[in-house]
Amino acid sequence: MLAVEIEKSFQGFSLKVDFNIKNEVLVIVGPSGSGKSTILNCISGIIQPDKGKISIQDEVVFDSDCHKNLPVENRKLGHVFQSYALFPHMTVEKNIMYGLKNHENTMTDQEVDCLIEKFGIKHLLQKRPQQLSGGEKQRVALARSLVIKPNLLLLDEPFAALDQETKEKLYEEFLEIKKEWNIPILLITHDEFEANYLGDKTIKLYGGSLVEKVAV
Numbered sequence: 771m772l773a774v775e776i777e778k779s780f781q782g783f784s785l786k787v788d789f790n791i792k793n794e795v796l797v798i799v800g801p802s803g804s805g806k807s808t809i810l811n812c813i814s815g816i817i818q819p820d821k822g823k824i825s826i827q828d829e830v831v832f833d834s835d836c837h838k839n840l841p842v843e844n845r846k847l848g849h850v851f852q853s854y855a856l857f858p859h860m861t862v863e864k865n866i867m868y869g870l871k872n873h874e875n876t877m878t879d880q881e882v883d884c885l886i887e888k889f890g891i892k893h894l895l896q897k898r899p900q901q902l903s904g905g906e907k908q909r910v911a912l913a914r915s916l917v918i919k920p921n922l923l924l925l926d927e928p929f930a931a932l933d934q935e936t937k938e939k940l941y942e943e944f945l946e947i948k949k950e951w952n953i954p955i956l957l958i959t960h961d962e963f964e965a966n967y968l969g970d971k972t973i974k975l976y977g978g979s980l981v982e983k984v985a986v
């Protein structure tokens with residue numbers, strides 16, 4: 771479960787949203803600059819909201835009234851960025867293992883091996899990100915976000931940069947992750963087909979506000 775009720779202003783922009791979801795996929799759609807990434811950044815703790823409250827699986831991770839603001843590494847969530855944000859100087863293996871350093875109750879070595887096998891990226895472990903295709907980078911970024919056993923997954927336009935064939939393969943993998951992990955997933959996309967095919971619910975954002983809530 772994820773509950774979000776936040777406000778955040780930048781110069782010339784203000785975000786105010788209120789929504790909650792169970793262990794399901796919520797798709798966030800909206801034009802460029804409407805605040806989609808800002809919502810994910812507030813939830814993951816990269817940006818601090820001005821006001822409000824965020825709870826992940828019954829744990830309050832941010833509450834402005836109580837001055838509670840858990841640091842990013844204590845929020846136990848996976849965040850895959852628009853451009854994947856892999857560390858260019860590290861091998862795929864080091865990228866995947868990096869997240870484990872600051873976390874407790876992560877996957878065991880055996881579970882990590884199993885995940886790597888399942889994602890079909892074992893042969894890539896000693897390569898560096900610039901040697902990978904878009905689809906491979908995406909799989910590595912997803913694997914990196916899952917090894918900490920997240921309670922929540924945030925995916926910022928994860929399929930946008932991929933060709934159609936790769937996208938379709940990854941859609942099926944996404945649906946498997948959804949079934950297997952049974953955690954709330956926030957998915958940002960511009961693609962209507964993607965939203966309907968992958969999401970359980972959709973919210974629309976315009977100029978920092980929710981314009982409607984629709985069940986799909």
Ligand code: ADP
Binds near residue numbers: 808
């Ligand atoms: P989207 O992901 O929907 O394209 P963003 O959430 O990235 O939109 O941005 C929403 C607005 O907030 C934009 O006007 C952007 O310039 C502004 N913004 C985002 N992050 C920051 C920041 N760290 N500092 C100042 N302004 C920001």
Ligand code: MG
Binds near residue numbers: 806807808852926
């Ligand atoms: Mg964005």
